[in-house]
């Protein structure tokens with residue numbers, strides 16, 4: 168069940184360096200928990216969020232390739248870091264430095280996913296925004312979703328190969344450069 | 348609701364206590380997925396809920412960070428730091444301690460990597476040095492082998508030449524002996540001739556004037572005999588000189604051939620050292636160089652693999 172997509176207003180929202188935005192999902196990405204900081208930033212009531220897919224706050228500026236990488240990594244039961252811009256229900260947007268990890272039960276089975284998000288520096292946002300602009304441009308040349316994802320993925324791999332960095336290293340390069 | 352707020356509040360608080368207790372017990376047992384669900388009807392209960400969930404979120408974040416950051420360090424992914432942002436007080440202090448430990452690990456790993464790199468470089472240098480040396484030894488060995496064989500050939504020819512020289516000189520000595528023999532004969536003939544001449548002179552004197560002409564001839568014969576004998580002595584002295592020289596030459600030639608034979612033994616020794624002997628364990632210089640090269644490359648690949 169998807170709410171009607173709001174149009175981005177261009178208004179930016181931010182949060183405190185001492186705050187954590189926390190959500191939990193089931194293995195399919197359906198929200199099972201959202202903390203008060205998430206609800207405040209996303210301009211959502213708790214009952215509007217819980218039970219909804221996490222793409223509830225998907226911003227159209229986010230390249231598809233980043234989410235593909237996110238899900239590919241999670242399926243390998245590994246952690247992933249990503250810069251993400253989210254769209255609040257009122258049209259505002261906010262950037263986060265997201266850390267997404269699987270949650271395991273005592274038998275080692277994945278019971279869901281968890282995301283902690285911190286506020287990124289301006290420099291990190293600028294770098295991520297530039298990178299995503301390049302990936303978006305590659306993706307928008309394609310009509311079919313799967314072609315777009317493939318194009319974005321290829322472009323990302325090319326950027327990484329040029330810099331001689333893995334995705335993980337690049338993300339940390341950006342976060343180190345913008346260390347507050 | 349407005350009429351009896353304290354009653355509603357009390358019921359909601361009871362419910363909140365039950366839910367919070369349950370969640371805290373799960374969290375106590377390590378289940379950090381548990382969170383307090385929505386509690387309606389009480390502002391205070393809602394605040395308790397947010398406080399408890401906030402506590403769990405921070406404990407959850409700390410546990411995830413410490414696990415993931417340590418795992419990353421153990422895998423050598425030192426770029427993945429412990430994210431202290433959003434964590435305060437004791438969380439932050441412990442996080443900083445973990446970060447510090449990871450940095451120490453990172454430095455140690457870097458030192459290990461440096462040492463390994465240095466070892467690799469050393470192995471490379473050693474290998475190339477040994478390769479160069481063994482190539483040079485192999486080349487030198489081939490060259491030496493060739494020279495030794497050339498020398499041996501030369502020695503054989505020289506010995507043969509010297510032996511031929513010895514033969515020539517020896518035959519000279521034989522000829523000298525024959526000459527001496529011939530000269531002895533001539534001397535005997537000359538002595539006899541002189542006697543004959545003396546008798547003829549005596550006979551000529553006895554014949555008086557009739558024998559005068561004969562006496563002249565006899566005198567001539569005597570002079571001839573004397574001259575012959577003088578020449579023979581001259582020849583003999585020359586033959587003696589020749590024989591002495593021949594004897595000297597033989598001595599020298601024999602010394603030379605002996606030296607050359609000794610040299611041949613030495614040259615043979617060099618050739619064996621270079622090419623290897625007839626025994627299987629007698630390996631030559633080239634094989635030794637090859638063995639050295641093989642040993643070093645085995646050693647070097649062990650070093651590289653370690």
Ligand SMILES: Cc1cc2nc3c(=O)[nH]c(=O)nc-3n(C[C@H](O)[C@H](O)[C@H](O)COP(=O)(O)O)c2cc1C
Pocket residue numbers: 190191192196220221222223224225226229234237251253265267268280281282
């Ligand atoms: C734990 C977790 C947290 C996530 N957080 C976000 C988020 O903050 N913003 C977002 O757009 N997608 C987030 N996603 C990814 C979404 O599930 C989804 O893949 C993404 O919004 C792309 O949606 P789309 O495939 O409809 O384009 C998260 C997924 C998981 C498992």
